[in-house]
Amino acid sequence: MSFTYPRYPSPPIPDRRAVPVVVVGGGLVGLTLALDLARQGVPVRLIDDDDTVSVGSRAICFSKRTLEIYDRLGLGEKFLEKGITWNRGKVFFRKQLIYEFDLLPESGHHYPAFVNLQQYYAEAWLVEACAAAGVELYWRHRLTGLDAREDGVRLSVSAPEGDYDLEGEWVLACDGARSQVRECLGLGFTGKVFNDRFLIADVEMEADFPTERWFWFDPPFHPGQSVLLHRQADNVWRIDFQLGPDADPEEERKPERVIPRIRAMLGARPFRLEWVSVYTFRCRRLERFRHGRVIFAGDAAHQVSPFGARGGNGGVQDADNLAWKLAALLRGEASSTLLDTYDAERIPAADENILHSTRSTDFISPKGEAMRAFRDATLLLAARHPFARRLVNSGRLSTPAILEESPLNDPAASPWPGCPPLGAPAIDAPLTARSGQRVWLLDALQSGFTLLAQGPLPEGEREALGRAGITAVTIGPEGELRDEAGLFAARYGRVPGYLFFRPDQHLAGAYTRYDRAHLLALKRWILAGGRLSAPAPARAAAEVSP
Amino acid sequence: MTGLRFDDHFADPDGLFAALAGALGDLSAEEQRQFTAALALLLLNQLPSREAALAALDEARSVVLAAREIPKETSP
Numbered sequence: 001m002s003f004t005y006p007r008y009p010s011p012p013i014p015d016r017r018a019v020p021v022v023v024v025g026g027g028l029v030g031l032t033l034a035l036d037l038a039r040q041g042v043p044v045r046l047i048d049d050d051d052t053v054s055v056g057s058r059a060i061c062f063s064k065r066t067l068e069i070y071d072r073l074g075l076g077e078k079f080l081e082k083g084i085t086w087n088r089g090k091v092f093f094r095k096q097l098i099y100e101f102d103l104l105p106e107s108g109h110h111y112p113a114f115v116n117l118q119q120y121y122a123e124a125w126l127v128e129a130c131a132a133a134g135v136e137l138y139w140r141h142r143l144t145g146l147d148a149r150e151d152g153v154r155l156s157v158s159a160p161e162g163d164y165d166l167e168g169e170w171v172l173a174c175d176g177a178r179s180q181v182r183e184c185l186g187l188g189f190t191g192k193v194f195n196d197r198f199l200i201a202d203v204e205m206e207a208d209f210p211t212e213r214w215f216w217f218d219p220p221f222h223p224g225q226s227v228l229l230h231r232q233a234d235n236v237w238r239i240d241f242q243l244g245p246d247a248d249p250e251e252e253r254k255p256e257r258v259i260p261r262i263r264a265m266l267g268a269r270p271f272r273l274e275w276v277s278v279y280t281f282r283c284r285r286l287e288r289f290r291h292g293r294v295i296f297a298g299d300a301a302h303q304v305s306p307f308g309a310r311g312g313n314g315g316v317q318d319a320d321n322l323a324w325k326l327a328a329l330l331r332g333e334a335s336s337t338l339l340d341t342y343d344a345e346r347i348p349a350a351d352e353n354i355l356h357s358t359r360s361t362d363f364i365s366p367k368g369e370a371m372r373a374f375r376d377a378t379l380l381l382a383a384r385h386p387f388a389r390r391l392v393n394s395g396r397l398s399t400p401a402i403l404e405e406s407p408l409n410d411p412a413a414s415p416w417p418g419c420p421p422l423g424a425p426a427i428d429a430p431l432t433a434r435s436g437q438r439v440w441l442l443d444a445l446q447s448g449f450t451l452l453a454q455g456p457l458p459e460g461e462r463e464a465l466g467r468a469g470i471t472a473v474t475i476g477p478e479g480e481l482r483d484e485a486g487l488f489a490a491r492y493g494r495v496p497g498y499l500f501f502r503p504d505q506h507l508a509g510a511y512t513r514y515d516r517a518h519l520l521a522l523k524r525w526i527l528a529g530g531r532l533s534a535p536a537p538a539r540a541a542a543e544v545s546p
Numbered sequence: 547m548t549g550l551r552f553d554d555h556f557a558d559p560d561g562l563f564a565a566l567a568g569a570l571g572d573l574s575a576e577e578q579r580q581f582t583a584a585l586a587l588l589l590l591n592q593l594p595s596r597e598a599a600l601a602a603l604d605e606a607r608s609v610v611l612a613a614r615e616i617p618k619e620t621s622p
Contacts (some may be wrong), residue, residue, distance in 0.1 A: 094613075359564045360557065370570050370578030378563065380609050396557030 002204070002274070003120055005052045010140035019045045019136075020330055022155060022168035024181050026145050027054055028119060029298030029315035030174030031126035036323035038133035040447065042330050045166075046135055046158060049142035050062055053123035056275040057202050059312030060116050060232050064104070065400035065425060066316045067111040068442055070122075072114055072505070076111065078125055083115035083177045084231045089213035091394050093379035095220055099389045103397060108487040110440040114397070118202075118233050124147065146184035148294050149350070170326060174315075179300035185291060188264045192358060194305065195245040196365045199278050201258050204236050205271035215394035217364075217379055222265040224366050226394075228307075236274055239265065240306070242364065249278040280470020281305040283358045285350045289318075289345050292402050297322060302350040304357035307364060307395030314353045317401060318346050324447065324503035325382065328527055333469075337529025341407050342531065349401035356396040363393035363450055400425045407531035410500070410522055412510035412539045418493030421509045423523075426505040429488040431481040441488060444473045444481065445505045449523050452499040453514070454492070455479070461516060468520050502526065515539060 001446045024032045026048030061072075062079055070076045089453060091099040103113035130137060144163070145156030153171045155171035157164055173181035214229040216222070225242035232238055241261055243252055251257055253276045262271065285302035289295060298315030322342050328334035366372040381388035403409070403423030412423055420427060429441045444450070449470045456479065460470045474498075475481045475488055483489055492499065509522055521537035528534060558564060570578050593599045 356557070359561065362567050363558065363563060367567070368570065368578060370573075370582055371567055371574060373582065374563075374566060374570075377609075380613050384609060389560050390560070391563045393557045393563065396559075 002236075003118065003124075005120070006124060006127070008051045008137065008139040010051055010160050011136075011138055013159050013161050014045075014136070014138070014166075017165065018167040019043060020169045021045070021172065021326070022047065022153070022166060022170070023172045023174055024048075024155075025140070025173070025175030025179075025298075025300065026050070026123075026127070026137070027174060027176055027298070028059060028123060028126070028312050030172070031123060031130055032069075032073070032316050033172055033174060033319035034135045035126055035130045035133055035298060036319055037327055038130065038135045039073065040323065040327035044135045045168075046130065047138045047141040047143060047155075047166075048406060049140065051139040053120040053127065055120070056200075056277055057118040057120070057232055057236065057238060059119045059309070060230060060238055061309035061398070062115045062117060062122070063309060063313040063398040064109070064111045064113055065134070065398075065402075066313045067115060068425075068428070068505070069320045071110065071442065072447060073129065075122075075125055075129060079115045079117060079122070080111070082121055082233050083117035084211055084233060085112045085115055086211045086213065086231070087113040088210075088216070089394075089397075091382075091392055092214065092219065093376075093383070094216075094218055096136060096383055098379055098383040099392055108430050108485060110442065111428070114309070116230055116238075118232050118234075118236065121233065133456040143175070143180045143184070146294070148185065148292055150292065153293050169293065169330075171470070172322070172326075173294060173296045173300045174298050174319075175300050176517070177299040177303055179296070181294060182286070182296065182300055185294065187286055187291070189282070189284040189286060189303075189483055191282060191303075191354060193282045193284070194280060194361055194365065196280055196361075197243040197245065197247040197249060197252070197280055198306075199241040199243055199247075199252055199258065199261070200276065201239045201241070201262055201273065202232070202236050202268075202275040203239060203262060203271040204234065204274050204281065205266070205269060206235060207237065207266075207269065209233075217394070218376070219265075220531055222261065229264065237271075243278070243356055247278070252278050256286075281361075283354045283361065285347070285354060287345060288343055289350075290339055295322060295326075295339065295342065301346075302354065304353050305361045307360040308353070308357050309395070309398045310353040310357055313398040314350065317349065318326055318342075322502045328503075334527040335529050335533060336528060337533045340532050340542050341529060344405075344407050345401070345403045347402070348405060352401065353379045353398075364395075406506075406508075407529070408502065408508055408526050409530075409533075410525075411536045412518070413500075413509040413511060415510040416493050416495045416497060416512060418495070419497070419499075420492065420507055422507055424507050426501055426507065427491045429491055430485055431475065431488060432484050434480060434482075439481065440468045441481075442505065445473075445501055447503050449526075450501045450509060450517060452492075452501065453479070454489075454498070455496045457514065461514070464516060465519065468523065470519060470523060 002232045021044045023030045023046040034046045037044045087104045141159045144158045147154040155166045216227045228240035234430040282303045289301045297318035300480045320515045325338045344542045366375045378391045382392050409422035451472045453474045455476045465472045
């Protein structure tokens with residue numbers, strides 16, 4: 001069954017012209033951010049110049065961390081049910097298999113390394129969830145101007161009925177690579193533009209290829225270039241052909257040009273062409289993502305090549321990082337300095353994505369004959385020599401950002417050997433509830449500050465933490481969750497300890513001794529903006545050595 | 547670290563290939579050929595023995611010659 005594009009109604013010009021949060025852009029990132037905020041009780045209005053979801057499959061590889069974020073937002077299972085799960089990839093040089101990899105070579109995780117799914121499915125589910133959560137969706141309301149002040153932002157909007165002004169306390173710019181918000185503020189990018197053109201062809205066909213990522217360098221059916229094959233839902237396959245810098249985009253997207261390329265690859269197998277796009281790409285970002293009360297996320301803030309699936313996944317992690325901070329601020333619990341930590345955390349994450357994306361692109365599209373000779377020699381050697389496989393780069397696939405330098409990490413923490421580094425997102429593990437029901441660790445974390453205690457808490461402490469807005473979860477033989485498979489201990493270290501997670505499930509503190517006063521001070525310090533606002537709270541007593 | 551589906555063994559984790567690309571970056575085609583030859587000789591000189599150097603030369607040659615045998619089928 002193929003996808004039917006919805007047409008969303010365009011509401012009349014609203015009477016209420018002042019709202020706390022305006023999200024500009026109803027794509028993957030804008031919808032995710034709007035949904036996350038609305039689920040935390042924040043009134044959100046989203047405006048978008050179109051009235052449907054994104055056309056074409058676009059971002060198709062949803063990473064494990066993105067799926068975990070969508071699980072927190074109530075959508076994760078839909079991805080598993082509809083999408084194509086994959087963990088393995090193969091790299092070919094000409095016709096020879098030179099390397100295989102497994103992105104999740106262990107069990108005991110709710111979500112796989114990746115689920116492939118057309119972006120339009122994800123957006124359609126997000127629109128439904130946003131509407132149910134109370135997000136005001138204004139389709140075909142287009143931003144035309146923007147006046148950002150210290151105390152708010154005035155947006156000029158053009159709707160089918162006419163033009164009007166809208167006042168937002170905060171504006172979240174999620175309007176993609178051609179961001180109108182960015183245009184209005186006159187902001188430029190720094191980074192690299194690549195000249196090579198690529199052709200995406202989504203084809204519907206019956207095929208028994210394994211559900212894996214296949215990447216060819218210089219294949220016989222497309223000599224001198226690269227090709228990527230991915231499976232999506234509904235028997236749709238993504239084929240990505242490198243075309244080189246001299247390709248004419250208008251000519252190359254014509255069926256009479258595309259179909260012979262696919263025939264050369266697939267032989268006589270019947271297929272139907274579903275979507276074609278010719279693109280170039282950029283690896284670049286804004287200098288800062290926060291500009292007073294205007295905050296950029298996703299492609300509006302940073303852009304990468306598609307090799308590594310870092311665009312959409314990076315944008316969803318932006319939303320995950322920003323939503324709890326802005327919600328806390330609007331509830332009056334946090335300082336606006338907390339929003340500056342969005343830059344401090346997501347700019348390094350964007351730089352990591354840009355670095356890997358640029359390296360992949362340089363390998364896939366070598367500049368000059370000498371680089372091509374080195375690239376091809378690397379591929380030849382990789383078939384026989386493991387050292388060379390480390391250098392083969394068909395895309396370093398998206399991994400969650402580990403916020404090791406985050407200003408919200410507690411300098412007084414004392415993680416033990418085997419404990420994930422501060423700033424890492426929580427690692428999932430299967431656990432057993434007292435009822436005998438099997439649960440996932442990430443289900444226990446959800447959307448608030450959480451203390452995971454490996455062992456019992458002193459009498460009355462759970463309630464005391466709860467009054468301070470910290471949920472306590474105990475894991476162990478006497479705890480509410482048992483680690484029967486031993487995977488929690490394996491992933492967090494076999495030390496009785498206390499792990500303090502932020503609402504976005506990133507680790508902010510790890511301790512071998514329970515100290516409620518410190519945890520409460522830590523939460524206050526984080527909400528004030530962490531190290532950007534004040535030195536970290538000191539601990540009352542020395543840690544017990546593990 | 548376990549559980550982050552992080553394969554540290556591919557995609558140029560140490561940035562060595564990127565460094566190579568950077569070193570070649572602004573050289574002319576002729577200079578790039580000279581660079582490549584100079585690099586090969588420098589690395590040969592780093593090997594621990596004459597036997598190791600000769601084995602590396604043999605292996606490099608055999609890898610290149612083996613590529614002549616890569617099949618030329620036309621479908622995946």
